[in-house]
């Protein structure tokens with residue numbers, strides 16, 4: 001459903017909002033069926049690769065998929081979803097008519113062990129020439145207090161860019177001293193029904209807890225920007241714009257521009273990375289000390 005004027009104003013004030021019923025039940029079922037088939041193919045796969053990001057407790061016999069990487073590169077379905085009027089029309093209310101996709105990911109947060117995501121700002125991973133950049137998360141399951149909702153700290157999207165580096169200057173993709181530097185008690189969980197969609201600004205501080213409930217919490221995230229926001233640094237983001245044509249092919253709607261809009265936005269570049277490797281937010285954050293939510297092992301003692 002389109003956003004009301006009040007909801008648009010809330011997004012600009014708070015840095016996040018919820019779109020109700022973005023995806024129809026039929027489309028939702030298509031996506032869930034695709035995921036089930038993809039997860040079934042993870043049987044026998046030993047370690048994370050270009051498709052799967054596995055939980056630390058994964059085994060080839062009992063796959064535990066933490067994330068399916070880059071779904072738009074895997075199936076046309078995910079382009080159809082992001083171009084579905086229920087999804088893109090409310091995002092055009094926030095970004096205007098010309099929108100380019102930066103990346104996509106299916107965060108699985110499986111029942112019983114789905115990994116937490118420590119506090120961070122997406123901007124720390126992919127700064128652009130201006131900050132008309134956001135992440136839209138299509139809920140594939142109902143999300144409530146129990147299954148690890150996305151939590152956002154309101155009105156952090158206009159503030160500083162906090163360091164996501166450790167004491168050795170390595171990029172760890174999380175705010176190492178979040179407990180001191182963020183007002184964590186102001187964090188607001190984003191609840192909704194399957195088919196709803198969260199939207200958070202690229203600079204908003206957010207995170208989510210382990211999913212120890214009996215219910216999955218799968219969210220299909222699309223990262224996108226106004227076409228005039230050009231990435232300042234893209235080879236380390238997992239996006240892999242191969243060339244100009246690929247960049248052009250990532251337009252979701254409207255027109256590409258070769259004239260980036262430059263704004264005086266605060267930026268810290270991501271990198272250097274541990275062992276020079278870029279392997280998704282979970283592994284990157286694993287190199288940091290921040291354990292606000294605790295790992296499965298820390299919380300349950302599970303191996």
Ligand SMILES: O=C(O)CCC(=O)C(=O)O
Pocket residue numbers: 107117122148149150206207208219281
């Ligand atoms: O899945 C979540 O709860 C958070 C996702 C997120 O912030 C990310 O993948 O960057």
